[in-house]
Amino acid sequence: xxxxxxxxxxxxxxxxxEAIARALIANxxxxxxxxxxxxxxxxxxxxxxxxAAYHPTDVTRHSNLIDLVAATEVAFGQVDVLVNNAGIMPLxxxxxxxxxxxxxxxxxxxxxTLYGIDAVLSQMVSRQDGHIVNVASIAGLQVSPAxxxxxxxxxxxxxxxxxxxxxxxxxxVRVTTISPGSVATELFSTITDPAVLAAxxxxxxxxxxxxxxxxxxxxxxxxxPTSVCxxxxxxxxxxxxxxx
Numbered sequence: 289x290x291x292x293x294x295x296x297x298x299x300x301x302x303x304x305x306e307a308i309a310r311a312l313i314a315n316x317x318x319x320x321x322x323x324x325x326x327x328x329x330x331x332x333x334x335x336x337x338x339x340a341a342y343h344p345t346d347v348t349r350h351s352n353l354i355d356l357v358a359a360t361e362v363a364f365g366q367v368d369v370l371v372n373n374a375g376i377m378p379l380x381x382x383x384x385x386x387x388x389x390x391x392x393x394x395x396x397x398x399x400x401t402l403y404g405i406d407a408v409l410s411q412m413v414s415r416q417d418g419h420i421v422n423v424a425s426i427a428g429l430q431v432s433p434a435x436x437x438x439x440x441x442x443x444x445x446x447x448x449x450x451x452x453x454x455x456x457x458x459x460x461v462r463v464t465t466i467s468p469g470s471v472a473t474e475l476f477s478t479i480t481d482p483a484v485l486a487a488x489x490x491x492x493x494x495x496x497x498x499x500x501x502x503x504x505x506x507x508x509x510x511x512x513p514t515s516v517c518x519x520x521x522x523x524x525x526x527x528x529x530x531x532x
Contacts, residue, residue: 294318294364296356298347298404299374301328303473304423307499308371308506313339315507320360320367322347323374347374347400348392353407366415369510370408372401372445373423379434379488380481389480390437397441398448405452409461416460417514421506422449424467426524434484442467446520453519462517464509469524470496494527 295312299305300321312319313336321329321336322345329342343359345352360367375397378389401422412418427435428442446465453463470492479485501523509518 292316292318292364293368294320294360294366295369295371296320296322296360296367296404296408297371297373298322298345298400300342301325301332303475304468304471304499304502305371305373306332307503308373309336309340311500311503311507312369313337315511317369318364320356320363322356347403348395350403350406353400353403357407357411366411367408368417369419369421370404371421371423371506372404374400375423375425375441375475376478377438377475378478378480379438379484380479381434381484382436384481386481393437393441397438398444401445402448405448409452409456412461413456413459419462419464419510420449420452421464421466421509423502424449424465426467426469426522428467429522430530432530434481434487450519453517457517460514462509462514464506464518465520466502466505466509467520467522468497468502469522469528470494471499471502472496473499492528494525497523497525 295317297305297309300309301323309319319340321342324346326344333340333342341363343356345356380386422445424445425442427439428446431439449463449465476488505521505523
Protein backbone atom coordinates (compact mmCIF):
# COMPACT_ATOMS: atom_id res chain seq x y z
CA UNK A 289 0.00 0.00 0.00
CA UNK A 290 1.34 3.42 -0.89
CA UNK A 291 2.42 5.73 1.92
CA UNK A 292 1.51 8.81 -0.11
CA UNK A 293 -1.48 10.54 1.40
CA UNK A 294 -4.32 12.08 -0.54
CA UNK A 295 -6.08 15.36 0.22
CA UNK A 296 -9.24 16.89 -1.21
CA UNK A 297 -9.38 20.69 -1.31
CA UNK A 298 -12.59 22.57 -2.07
CA UNK A 299 -12.51 26.10 -3.42
CA UNK A 300 -9.15 25.19 -4.90
CA UNK A 301 -8.91 27.50 -7.91
CA UNK A 302 -7.80 30.72 -6.20
CA UNK A 303 -6.69 32.37 -2.99
CA UNK A 304 -6.39 30.24 0.11
CA UNK A 305 -7.56 27.03 -1.58
CA GLU A 306 -5.00 27.28 -4.35
CA ALA A 307 -2.25 28.04 -1.84
CA ILE A 308 -3.25 25.03 0.26
CA ALA A 309 -3.23 22.79 -2.80
CA ARG A 310 0.24 23.99 -3.79
CA ALA A 311 1.56 23.48 -0.27
CA LEU A 312 0.13 19.98 -0.07
CA ILE A 313 1.73 19.01 -3.37
CA ALA A 314 5.04 20.45 -2.15
CA ASN A 315 4.74 18.30 0.96
CA UNK A 316 4.20 15.08 -0.99
CA UNK A 317 0.42 14.73 -1.03
CA UNK A 318 -1.76 13.72 -3.91
CA UNK A 319 -4.39 16.45 -4.25
CA UNK A 320 -7.88 16.39 -5.71
CA UNK A 321 -8.81 19.94 -6.67
CA UNK A 322 -12.49 20.81 -6.35
CA UNK A 323 -14.31 23.96 -7.46
CA UNK A 324 -16.95 25.09 -9.95
CA UNK A 325 -14.65 26.78 -12.49
CA UNK A 326 -13.63 23.91 -14.75
CA UNK A 327 -11.19 25.91 -16.87
CA UNK A 328 -9.26 27.08 -13.82
CA UNK A 329 -9.31 23.59 -12.33
CA UNK A 330 -7.84 22.12 -15.50
CA UNK A 331 -5.15 24.79 -15.77
CA UNK A 332 -4.08 24.42 -12.14
CA UNK A 333 -4.07 20.62 -12.26
CA UNK A 334 -1.94 20.69 -15.40
CA UNK A 335 0.53 23.03 -13.73
CA UNK A 336 0.76 20.95 -10.56
CA UNK A 337 1.44 17.75 -12.47
CA UNK A 338 0.77 14.06 -11.91
CA UNK A 339 0.09 14.38 -8.20
CA ALA A 340 -2.94 16.59 -8.90
CA ALA A 341 -6.34 15.79 -10.37
CA TYR A 342 -9.57 17.75 -10.46
CA HIS A 343 -13.29 17.24 -10.23
CA PRO A 344 -15.84 20.01 -10.89
CA THR A 345 -17.82 20.46 -7.69
CA ASP A 346 -20.61 22.65 -6.39
CA VAL A 347 -20.41 22.32 -2.61
CA THR A 348 -24.05 23.37 -2.22
CA ARG A 349 -25.06 20.03 -3.73
CA HIS A 350 -24.62 17.06 -1.42
CA SER A 351 -24.42 14.63 -4.34
CA ASN A 352 -21.49 16.59 -5.78
CA LEU A 353 -19.45 15.96 -2.62
CA ILE A 354 -20.26 12.25 -2.69
CA ASP A 355 -19.18 12.14 -6.34
CA LEU A 356 -16.02 14.11 -5.52
CA VAL A 357 -14.90 11.56 -2.95
CA ALA A 358 -15.69 8.69 -5.31
CA ALA A 359 -13.63 10.34 -8.07
CA THR A 360 -10.76 10.85 -5.64
CA GLU A 361 -10.79 7.19 -4.66
CA VAL A 362 -10.61 6.20 -8.32
CA ALA A 363 -7.73 8.60 -9.01
CA PHE A 364 -5.63 8.14 -5.87
CA GLY A 365 -7.25 5.80 -3.37
CA GLN A 366 -8.65 6.71 0.04
CA VAL A 367 -9.16 10.30 1.16
CA ASP A 368 -6.79 10.95 4.05
CA VAL A 369 -7.41 14.69 4.37
CA LEU A 370 -10.39 16.88 3.54
CA VAL A 371 -9.90 20.64 3.45
CA ASN A 372 -13.30 22.36 3.50
CA ASN A 373 -12.19 25.71 2.13
CA ALA A 374 -14.91 26.83 -0.30
CA GLY A 375 -16.54 30.02 0.89
CA ILE A 376 -18.09 33.31 -0.18
CA MET A 377 -18.34 36.68 1.60
CA PRO A 378 -20.92 39.06 0.05
CA LEU A 379 -21.06 41.35 3.08
CA UNK A 380 -24.06 43.65 3.40
CA UNK A 381 -26.10 45.59 5.94
CA UNK A 382 -29.28 43.84 7.02
CA UNK A 383 -31.44 46.76 5.93
CA UNK A 384 -30.40 46.23 2.31
CA UNK A 385 -32.34 42.95 2.42
CA UNK A 386 -29.99 40.88 0.28
CA UNK A 387 -31.79 37.69 1.19
CA UNK A 388 -30.50 35.74 -1.82
CA UNK A 389 -26.95 36.48 -0.72
CA UNK A 390 -27.73 35.35 2.84
CA UNK A 391 -29.07 32.08 1.48
CA UNK A 392 -26.01 31.60 -0.70
CA UNK A 393 -23.59 32.16 2.19
CA UNK A 394 -25.45 29.63 4.32
CA UNK A 395 -25.46 27.13 1.46
CA UNK A 396 -21.77 27.48 0.58
CA UNK A 397 -20.08 28.30 3.87
CA UNK A 398 -22.09 26.20 6.28
CA UNK A 399 -23.99 23.50 4.42
CA UNK A 400 -21.09 22.97 2.01
CA THR A 401 -18.83 22.23 4.98
CA LEU A 402 -21.35 19.79 6.39
CA TYR A 403 -21.73 18.04 3.05
CA GLY A 404 -17.96 17.63 2.79
CA ILE A 405 -17.78 16.15 6.26
CA ASP A 406 -20.57 13.70 5.47
CA ALA A 407 -18.84 12.55 2.30
CA VAL A 408 -15.65 11.43 4.10
CA LEU A 409 -16.50 10.80 7.73
CA SER A 410 -17.78 7.23 7.65
CA GLN A 411 -14.71 6.00 5.78
CA MET A 412 -12.32 7.81 8.13
CA VAL A 413 -14.06 6.53 11.25
CA SER A 414 -14.21 2.99 9.83
CA ARG A 415 -10.44 2.83 9.34
CA GLN A 416 -9.77 5.09 12.38
CA ASP A 417 -7.59 7.46 10.42
CA GLY A 418 -8.11 10.80 8.74
CA HIS A 419 -8.03 14.56 9.15
CA ILE A 420 -10.75 17.13 8.42
CA VAL A 421 -9.68 20.77 8.13
CA ASN A 422 -12.42 23.39 8.10
CA VAL A 423 -11.53 26.95 7.07
CA ALA A 424 -13.52 29.40 9.18
CA SER A 425 -12.59 33.04 9.83
CA ILE A 426 -11.96 35.51 12.62
CA ALA A 427 -15.49 36.57 11.69
CA GLY A 428 -16.42 33.38 13.54
CA LEU A 429 -14.93 34.91 16.69
CA GLN A 430 -16.36 38.43 16.55
CA VAL A 431 -19.03 40.39 14.69
CA SER A 432 -18.97 43.80 13.01
CA PRO A 433 -21.54 45.77 11.00
CA ALA A 434 -22.20 44.17 7.59
CA UNK A 435 -20.60 40.91 8.77
CA UNK A 436 -23.72 39.56 10.50
CA UNK A 437 -24.69 36.71 8.17
CA UNK A 438 -21.13 35.88 7.17
CA UNK A 439 -20.15 35.73 10.84
CA UNK A 440 -23.15 33.51 11.56
CA UNK A 441 -21.91 30.99 9.00
CA UNK A 442 -18.36 31.06 10.37
CA UNK A 443 -19.48 30.82 14.01
CA UNK A 444 -21.43 27.82 12.73
CA UNK A 445 -18.37 26.26 11.12
CA UNK A 446 -16.46 26.59 14.38
CA UNK A 447 -19.36 25.10 16.35
CA UNK A 448 -19.86 22.09 14.11
CA UNK A 449 -16.10 21.51 13.97
CA UNK A 450 -15.82 21.39 17.75
CA UNK A 451 -18.89 19.20 18.04
CA UNK A 452 -17.43 16.81 15.47
CA UNK A 453 -14.04 16.81 17.17
CA UNK A 454 -15.61 15.80 20.47
CA UNK A 455 -17.73 13.07 18.91
CA UNK A 456 -14.82 11.36 17.16
CA UNK A 457 -11.99 12.16 19.59
CA UNK A 458 -11.55 8.50 20.47
CA UNK A 459 -11.60 7.29 16.87
CA UNK A 460 -8.24 8.67 15.74
CA VAL A 461 -9.80 11.14 13.30
CA ARG A 462 -8.61 14.71 13.79
CA VAL A 463 -10.54 17.92 13.20
CA THR A 464 -8.86 21.29 12.77
CA THR A 465 -10.45 24.71 12.35
CA ILE A 466 -8.35 27.40 10.69
CA SER A 467 -9.59 30.96 11.36
CA PRO A 468 -7.82 33.49 9.13
CA GLY A 469 -7.83 37.23 9.56
CA SER A 470 -7.56 39.51 6.56
CA VAL A 471 -6.08 37.73 3.53
CA ALA A 472 -5.44 39.11 0.05
CA THR A 473 -7.96 37.00 -1.92
CA GLU A 474 -10.96 37.34 -4.26
CA LEU A 475 -13.47 37.26 -1.38
CA PHE A 476 -14.14 40.99 -1.43
CA SER A 477 -15.13 40.74 -5.10
CA THR A 478 -18.40 39.06 -4.08
CA ILE A 479 -19.66 42.16 -2.22
CA THR A 480 -22.54 43.90 -4.01
CA ASP A 481 -23.54 46.40 -1.31
CA PRO A 482 -22.01 49.67 -2.63
CA ALA A 483 -21.43 51.23 0.79
CA VAL A 484 -19.75 48.14 2.19
CA LEU A 485 -17.67 47.62 -0.95
CA ALA A 486 -16.44 51.22 -0.84
CA ALA A 487 -15.41 50.80 2.78
CA UNK A 488 -13.52 47.60 2.04
CA UNK A 489 -11.81 49.06 -1.01
CA UNK A 490 -10.61 51.98 1.09
CA UNK A 491 -7.83 49.76 2.36
CA UNK A 492 -6.62 48.84 5.83
CA UNK A 493 -3.95 50.30 8.13
CA UNK A 494 -1.98 47.05 7.82
CA UNK A 495 -0.90 44.62 5.13
CA UNK A 496 -3.29 41.67 4.62
CA UNK A 497 -1.69 38.25 4.73
CA UNK A 498 -0.87 36.27 1.65
CA UNK A 499 -2.76 32.99 1.19
CA UNK A 500 0.43 31.00 1.74
CA UNK A 501 0.35 31.95 5.42
CA UNK A 502 -2.92 30.05 5.81
CA UNK A 503 -1.55 27.13 3.81
CA UNK A 504 1.38 27.00 6.22
CA UNK A 505 -1.07 26.71 9.12
CA UNK A 506 -2.80 23.79 7.40
CA UNK A 507 0.53 22.02 6.85
CA UNK A 508 1.42 22.59 10.51
CA UNK A 509 -1.81 20.95 11.66
CA UNK A 510 -1.38 17.99 9.31
CA UNK A 511 2.25 17.47 10.27
CA UNK A 512 1.58 16.83 13.94
CA PRO A 513 1.81 13.28 15.28
CA THR A 514 -1.49 11.41 15.07
CA SER A 515 -1.68 11.65 18.85
CA VAL A 516 -1.87 15.47 18.57
CA CYS A 517 -4.87 17.43 17.29
CA UNK A 518 -4.36 21.11 16.56
CA UNK A 519 -8.01 21.86 17.18
CA UNK A 520 -8.07 25.52 16.24
CA UNK A 521 -5.52 27.86 14.70
CA UNK A 522 -6.11 31.61 14.43
CA UNK A 523 -3.86 33.50 12.00
CA UNK A 524 -4.03 37.31 11.73
CA UNK A 525 -1.91 40.05 10.19
CA UNK A 526 0.23 41.44 13.00
CA UNK A 527 -1.35 44.87 12.64
CA UNK A 528 -4.98 43.73 12.56
CA UNK A 529 -6.96 44.53 15.65
CA UNK A 530 -10.64 44.04 14.81
CA UNK A 531 -11.88 42.39 11.60
CA UNK A 532 -11.32 45.43 9.43
